[in-house]
Amino acid sequence: MADKNISPDIGNDNDLECDFAIQNPMLKKDIFHDEIPHYNKEHEFRSNFQDSGVYSMVSIDKCPVQCSDINKLSDQIRDIGISADDEGFSMKSFKSFDSESSQISVPEPEPAEIEIDLNATDEDGDSLIHVAIVSLMSESALALIDIAIDSDCLNIQNYLHQCPLHLAVLTRQTEIVKALIEKGANVTLRDQQGNTPLHIACRMGDRDSVMALVKSFGDDVSGRKEYFAVRNCEGLTCVHVASQYKEFLILGHLFAKGADVNIGDAKSGRTILHYAAENKDMATVTKLLTHRNIDVDCKTFKGETPLVLAFWRNAEDIVKKLVSKGAEFSYDLFEESDDDNYV
Known part of the structure; x- marks a missing residue:
């Protein structure tokens, strides 16, 4: 009998309404380093489960939540022949299931042509490509990228100035990164923190x-x-x-x-050798000193060399290492430095 396969908690003619979602660990906040805005939107897609004979509405959340009774819901959905293996999906409004005939009582909608505007954005400035990438819907994202006529839609920046390429790198989706680049996405765009995709x-x-x-x-x-x-x-x-x-x-x-290797930052003129010496990072100092173009006497905007910074940090081993590689040791350098800034 067909009724035996249906959970006793679900009546034969009752509507099944549930919000089923599995938390996706890839969308944890710390992965995005606070650069991904908090999404609280749902994008609904119609899906016809022909094998199970059930017509459903599938809702895809950008930030899925953990269901408190997930095992019970999984059993109920499995009992009526619906796969619940996909993470990040919630299933709602399974209606008019005829337990005796296992047929759909609601007529299947006729296929319709869907016009997709890849330049349209929501209230957060996100396009469809943004949403597909941050939702980890790689196949959908690749399909949208493939149908892009030009690169304009690939370079749309949301209200955090993130373009699809930023999000693809943030979510570690290398295949999408390559697809965007091949389609002509601009790799030099910067987000609101000034980071290019390469920084990230x-x-x-x-x-x-x-x-x-x-x-x-x-x-x-x-x-x-x-x-x-x-x-x-x-x-x-x-x-x-x-x-x-x-x-x-x-x-x-x-x-x-x-x-x-000798490029300085924009605030103080420190090179990576300055930072390594100042932070007493012997491993990094040792590796940098093997670079044939390293300038051991490069100076900050204040005229400080890596040796001076290491000296004021009492990093004796780094001082010796720098001197052994030809760093200039002059008491004039230390007298000109303002040691009030060092603790």
């Missing part, structure tokens, strides 16, 4: 995205070097960010492609 990829240690972004310049060496020199709102280049997070493999790739 360096911070997250995403080597595949870093290589794809760098490769997008092809043989344009000057354009690539200018890209490496872009500074965010903290005055840091991608080289500074990669060094800060000790992404040495990424640093090596950037240097191999022409990044300047």
Whole structure:
């Protein structure tokens, strides 16, 4: 009998209304470093489960929530022949299920042509491509990117100035990163914190995205070097960010492609060697000193060398290391430094 396969909690002719969602760990807030706005929107898609004979409305939440009675709901949905394996999906309003005939009592809607406006945005400035990427709907995102006529819709920035490429890097979807670049997305756009997608990829240690972004310049060496020199709102280049997070493999790739090891930040003129010496980071100092173009006597805007910063931080081992690599040791340098700024 068909009735035996139906949960006793669900009447034969009753409507089943439930909000079923599984929390997706990829959408935890800390992954986005507070750069992804809090979404509280639903985008509804009609789906016809032909195998189960049930017509349903599937709602996809940007930020799924954990259901308190998820096991019971899963059993009920499975009993009536609906797969509930997809994370991030909630199923609502399963109506008019005929338990005796297992047929749909509501006529199946006729297929209709859907006109998609890829340039349209919601109240947060997000386009359909933004939504698909941040919802981890990779197939939908790739399909939307594929039908894009030009790159304008790929470069739309939301109210946080994030373009689809920023979100693809933030969510570690390298395939989408490559698809956007191939379609002509602008890799130099900056979000509200001044970060390019390359800054974010360096911070997250995403080597595949870093290589794809760098490769997008092809043989344009000057354009690539200018890209490496872009500074965010903290005055840091991608080289500074990669060094800060000790992404040495990424640093090596950037240097191999022409990044300047001696470039200073925009606030103080500190190079990555200055930062490493000041932070008593012997591992980074040692690696940087192997670079053939490293300037051990490069100065900040105040005229301080890495040796001076290491000295005022009582980093004796780094002082010795720098001196062994030819750093200038002069008492005049220390007399000119303002040690009130060091503790």
